[in-house]
Amino acid sequence: MTGSKDRHKNTHPTFRETIQFYLIDSKTSAGKIIDLSIILLNLVWVAIFIICTYYEQDHHIPDFFSYAENIIVGFFIIEYIVRLYGARKPLKHLLNPYTIIDLLAILPTLLDPFVDPANIEIIKILRVFRVFRVLRFLRFFETTEFFFGKISEEMLKVLRLFMTIFMIFFISSGLFYTMEVGPNPNVSNFGDAFYFTVVALTTVGFGDITPVTSGGKAATILCILSGITLIPWQVAEIIRNWIHIAHKKHVVCPSCGLHYHDPDAVHCKACGNLIYQEYDDP
Numbered sequence: 559m560t561g562s563k564d565r566h567k568n569t570h571p572t573f574r575e576t577i578q579f580y581l582i583d584s585k586t587s588a589g590k591i592i593d594l595s596i597i598l599l600n601l602v603w604v605a606i607f608i609i610c611t612y613y614e615q616d617h618h619i620p621d622f623f624s625y626a627e628n629i630i631v632g633f634f635i636i637e638y639i640v641r642l643y644g645a646r647k648p649l650k651h652l653l654n655p656y657t658i659i660d661l662l663a664i665l666p667t668l669l670d671p672f673v674d675p676a677n678i679e680i681i682k683i684l685r686v687f688r689v690f691r692v693l694r695f696l697r698f699f700e701t702t703e704f705f706f707g708k709i710s711e712e713m714l715k716v717l718r719l720f721m722t723i724f725m726i727f728f729i730s731s732g733l734f735y736t737m738e739v740g741p742n743p744n745v746s747n748f749g750d751a752f753y754f755t756v757v758a759l760t761t762v763g764f765g766d767i768t769p770v771t772s773g774g775k776a777a778t779i780l781c782i783l784s785g786i787t788l789i790p791w792q793v794a795e796i797i798r799n800w801i802h803i804a805h806k807k808h809v810v811c812p813s814c815g816l817h818y819h820d821p822d823a824v825h826c827k828a829c830g831n832l833i834y835q836e837y838d839d840p
Contacts, residue, residue, distance in 0.1 A: 577644030593698060596637065599630050600694055604728070606630075607688065611735060611748040631667040638664060656697045663691040682736055682773075689732030692725055710817075712799055719792045726788065730781035731755045737773030744768075754778075759785040809833055 571579065579589070606623050613619045638660050645651035666684040673680050699718050702708050709717075735751035744767045745751055754767040758778055769775045806818035813831035826833050 574644050577640055578646065596633075597695070597698060599633055600691070603627065603630050604692060607732070608748045611739075611751075614739065614747075628667060631664055634660065634664050635668075656694075659690070659693045659696070662687050663694055685736045686733060689729055689736065692728050692732075695721060695725070712796070715792065715796050715799065719789070719796060722788050722792055726781065726784045727752065727755055727759070730759070730777060730784070733777035733780065734769070734774055737771050737777055738769060742767075742770045742774065755781055758782060 606627050610619050610623050613623075638657075641657070641660070642648055642651060651657055666687045669684060673684065675681070699714065699721055702711060702714050731748060731752040731754075734754060735745060735748050738745040738751065739747075745754070750767060757764055757767070758781055761782075769778050807821050807823070809823075810817055811826040811829065811831055811833050814826060814829040816826055816828045820827070823833065825831065
């Protein structure tokens with residue numbers, strides 16, 4: 559009787575369990591579509607952020623972009639609340655780095671109506687928070703369960719490398735623009751800041767654009783330090799992994815699914831299962 563009740567209970571999940579299934583522990587097509595929709599919203603926001611920098615010098619940003627950003631952030635707020643509601647351990651979820659990033663992503667829009675437009679320093683701080691919204695992409699490169707299929711660990715590392723490069727350039731350019739626009743006559747839009755970031759990170763140093771504010775200098779230091787530490791480290795990880803694989807045989811263990819084994823392996827080193835690998839002496 560108890561088993562029957564449990565089966566009946568399992569066939570009627572609660573709303574919170576449904577959220578956990580589709581949004582938090584997502585492995586279903588519906589959950590993947592939700593993730594893709596969130597990524598597309600992030601990409602649209604990035605485009606809006608860049609486009610608006612070309613209007614700010616004229617102090618006239620079209621209302622369409624403001625409405626679009628508010629709508630996107632509205633979805634972010636709903637997502638934040640729903641994820642918090644569906645979490646098995648709400649307190650642990652609140653302290654999760656991805657949840658903190660999500661909160662930083664929505665704070666600028668929530669606080670914007672309460673900020674005096676004449677308070678330039680507070681406005682700059684809110685703009686800095688907006689720049690860090692791009693970190694929301696990290697959530698989707700956490701595991702090899704990649705949207706509508708599973709990718710290899712090697713491919714995931716390559717994707718993380720490209721994402722790291724994108725975030726370093728975008729965050730550095732956004733921060734440099736936020737700090738330098740106005741005081742620096744050579745920086746009037748995101749394109750100028752991106753140009754400077756590329757020149758600085760590649761250590762070319764043309765000198766046509768240089769930081770004139772303390773914040774701009776700090777953003778430049780952050781850009782260079784991030785570039786010379788994170789990118790080489792991830793590239794080294796990928797190369798080390800490729801070298802490791804080059805000395806292995808690609809045989810999938812039928813028991814645990816391990817893909818690569820020593821050339822003379824007969825048993826899987828992970829689970830001990832017989833893998834029936836043939837090996838010929840050279």
